[in-house]
Amino acid sequence: MMYIAHIRESDKQIQSVEEHLLGVRSLAESYGEKIGVKHIAGLAGMLHDMGKYTHEFRDYILEAVRNPDSPPKRGSVDHSTAGGKLLYQLYHSGNPSMLNWILAEVAGNAILSHHSYLHDFLSPDIESPYLNRVRDKQLNEFDRSMKCFFDHVISEAEFQQYISKALLELEAFLMKPSTESSESKLMFLTKFIFSTLIDADRTNTRLFEQNTSEEPEQNRKELFDAYYEKLMATIHSYQTQGAADTQINVLRSEMSEQCVRFAEKPSGIYTLSIPTGGGKTLASLRYALKHASLHGKKHIIYVVPYTTIIEQNAEAVRKILSDDRHILEHHSNVIEDVDDNDEYEDGLINTLQKLKLAKDNWDSPIIFTTMVQFLNVFYAKGSRNIRRLHNLSESVIIFDEVQKVPVSCVSLFNQALNFLKTYGGSSLILCTATQPALDSVEKKLAVNAEAEIIDNLDHVIEAFKRVEIIDKATDETFNNDKLADFITERMGEAQSVLVILNTKTVVKRLYRQVEGSDVPIYHLSTSMCAAHRNHILGQVREHLEKNEKVICISTQLIEAGVDVSFDCVIRSLAGLDSIAQAAGRCNRHGEREIRQVYVVDHVEEKLDHLQEIKVGKHLSRRILADLKRDRNHHGGHILSAQAMNRYFKEFYMEFNSSLNYFVPKLEKDMTALLASDRKHNSYNQAYMHQRKESLPLFIVNSYRTAAENFHVIDDRSTSVIVPYDDEGKTIIARLNGNESIEDLSRLLRQAQQYTINLFRYERDQLAQNGGLVSLLDGKIFALKESAYNKEFGLDLDNDSQFELGMF
Known part of the structure; x- marks a missing residue:
């Protein structure tokens, strides 16, 4: 009997389970070899779909093909547990054997998680989702799956030799000198193996579905x-x-x-x-x-x-x-990458x-x-x-x-x-x-000794001095009325002025207040997609290159690496690094003699939800005050290496309790969820207290819980595609069609320049007023044209009027 891994949509050709497992093993080995774990990665690759060696899965996939309009429930047949269970039964029983157990745990977790995300070895409810699957879950045809695997994929003797090589790799990995703890090493190893499996599985499946082979990698x-x-x-x-x-x-x-x-x-x-x-x-x-x-x-x-x-x-x-x-x-x-736990091979x-x-x-x-x-x-x-x-x-x-x-x-x-x-x-x-x-x-970051590439750094910094920082923040405050007048004054002596403020709301209000003058004025913020911002920046650069008068009012997004050079910059007080970056947009190439960067204290900015900016502002004000009292402080100027080093050390000290990514609802640091040892792991201590026994695992950390609580931006945001210019509209239209995998890959790459991120309240508001549409079964979202403004980008009121041919 042929057991089936996939059936191709175009011609109904079958990929056998052994073809798929051996193909995924080969790819996973090539990925794992990069860090010396070829056989650990290959082990996960050849076992991940062992559970497809069952009558149940074969009937399931054939029924899905026969009845495409009414297929069996997706994911109703568990084929991802079997491989992890085999490792658990063969190498994780009896007396604890450290390397055997760790190998079974690392590779086994990757295998049973390959349609979702890594399982917790121990979760906040003091359960082991990993053990619940590999130890406790009963699989009706497990013996059949195991026999077919050893009959068709690899013999038991060869498998044992393969395991021996994997164990040697694991031992070498753990013995390698590192500043990281053993728990941290195992966390990264597990994630790396999971990465190799996911990519190998998806790549092999895609190549089969497209009926093609992978292009040879160029030298x-x-x-x-x-x-x-x-x-x-x-x-x-x-x-x-x-x-x-x-x-x-x-x-x-x-x-x-x-x-x-x-x-x-x-x-x-x-x-x-x-x-x-x-x-x-x-x-x-x-x-x-x-x-x-x-x-x-x-x-x-x-x-x-x-x-x-x-x-x-x-x-x-x-x-x-x-x-x-x-x-x-x-x-x-x-794409919204939801943890949907379903089986895509139906x-x-x-x-x-x-x-x-x-x-x-x-x-x-x-x-x-x-x-x-x-x-x-x-x-x-x-x-x-x-x-x-x-x-x-x-x-x-x-x-x-x-x-x-x-x-x-x-x-x-x-x-x-x-x-x-x-x-x-x-x-x-x-x-x-x-x-x-x-x-x-x-x-600490394990920076190499003598790490700096540039020689004689103080001399270089001094030689590149092209601006003077004028402190107006320690003596007076500004609101938008006063700032608008100040901009007008500066335009009397400069051709171009860049204003950088800390919040989108104040930027937008100031822009509206200043627009209407004889000078071209531009607005920039993250409410605009990348293509839109680049269009605006192109117009600004054109004015600058022609030495024409121009004003640009922006959030801090313009500071990091955007190649523009203004005669004058006004920066709302923020961290020292932000002030330095703002200064880098003034007289950037030394075109003129020393130019001015004004630091102002803007009282209309609400920074309660922007703690990093708020603390940075406080520390910068302190250093500015020191320099006002004594010009010899901090290396003699606000942007010296000494001032910057002092600033960052104080900045990290202020946030010392936050550096490990604290998760409030769990009252735990992310670093503890991922890599605390058995002695200091509170979930493990609770398990021992409740069960009166040790958790029978070497790894006790909570990988899935950590991932579910990780968001680089505090308030989780959603990417949406916006209908900016003809290309943005075309991408949205095509994503609503029936594209091939290859075309879909290309469209998704193109779409990245036409996306913005919505906070949850913004998404809810747009959903209520009809400004949001869903594409591809709700996996991708796009704005309607009425919800995107030609000046400001996102329009939460969904009442913008696009002018035809505007872009």
Whole structure:
């Protein structure tokens, strides 16, 4: 009897269970080999669908094909428990054997979770969902499944040899010197194995459904070498231009040379503290390409704080490298990745299955993504996020504006980077003009000794001084009326003024108050999709390049890496790093003599729900007051390395109780849920107290509970596609159709530039007033045209009027 894994929609061809298991094993092995766990990953791959060796599943899938309009209940046949149960019965019984038990727990959890997310080994209700599945759940045809597996996939003798190799890998993994605890090591190992399984399973299924084979991976060294030649041609062209011998351009060239020399060093965690306007993008790309070629890296990944600058940075790199195909921009997850626990193999591929199979695994040579997406890979629920984790190994990862790591995620961020350094063989570059003190917190970042790439940093900072910071915040306050008058005054002596405030509400009100003057005025905020913001920024740059008068009023999104240069900047008081970033938008290339950046205290901003900004504002005010009393304090100026180091140490001290991602409803830190040891795990202590026995597991942590409670942004948001310009409208229309998996993958990538994030109250309000539509069985949301405004973006009142041809 042939047991069935999948039946192809187009021609009803059958993929046998053994074909699928061996195919997934092969892919998982190739992914696991990156960090030396080939056989642990392969073990999960070849066992994950062992439960399809049953009459029950065969009848289920055939019935689904025969009756597509009335199929059996999806997920009604459990095929994902069997493989985990086999490992538990064979290697997790009798006296505790540490390596055997851990192997069964790590691989077994990945197997039984491959249609949802990793199970808790011990949950807040003092139960073990993992044990409930692998130990307690009865499977009617388990013996048949096990016999078929050993008859058709691998013999028992070969299987035991395979297990022996996996155990050696596990022992080597645990013995590797690391700053992380054993529990933290096992958490990352489990997530890594889960990542390899999810990607291998989805990839093999997609290839079968498309009746194609995976394209052979191009030689990454050859590709990166070719890119390096193109980059050097660009750099040499700059050096022949008229302004190449100015002091700033000479310094830029020197720092670029330092980066390429540093690329020869072994992989590790390093800092690149190029001042704003110092050619950071080209210098970091030069390091990354050279290091990737010399050390055999597979990916170069740029992680930025905001979606705003992905398009700009990616376009700059794309232009230099003359390549579009191999550069991926990942702005956000367009799809709601719900933990739906259903089985997507029910014979006919429907909408949900296509979404799950769509290629979304960060396998491109060069990737641009956000800090939110990076953290989601490690810690958020849903298989779509964690699928990408294995591709973060063997990479060069540039963290642009790394000071923007959310304070609640500092410990989690540090631990993820420590894992990638120690096990993933990746090189991590902290790239910013304002280095945060990430090695000063309890769960330290394992930064390499002599980590700074740039020599003589104080001299470089002084040489790049192009602005003076004028403190108006310690003596007076501003409201929008006073600020509007102040802008008018500044426009009397400057061609261009940039105003950066801390809240969208005040930005919008000030814009409305100032608009109507003779000077072109523009508004920017995250209520606008990336394509819309880039359109506005393009118009602003055109005015700036022509030396025309222009005013731009923006939230802080314009600070991090957006390449604009204004004559004058007004910054509402915030953290020292924000003030430094704002200063980087003024006289950016040293076009003029020293220009002014005014720091003001805006009293209309409501910061009660923006604690990081509120605390940063308080600390900056204190440092400004120190400097007003004595100009020799803090290295003599507000943006000195000493002032920045002092600021970040005090900032993290203020948030000391929040650095480990506290979960209020559980009264626990996320780090404790993920990696506390048995002695300090309160759930484990409660289990022992209630049951009068120890939990019969080596791992006692709560992976699913942690993931369900992890949101980089406090109030969970939903991505929605907006009908901005013809392309946005076309994407929405096509996503409502019946697209192939390949076309769907492409559309979802295109849609990222046309998304905004809605907080829950915003989504509810739009749902009530008809401004929201659902696509693809409710897995994707889009705004109606009336809910998107040509000036401000999102319109919660759903009464905007789009003017035809406006864009």
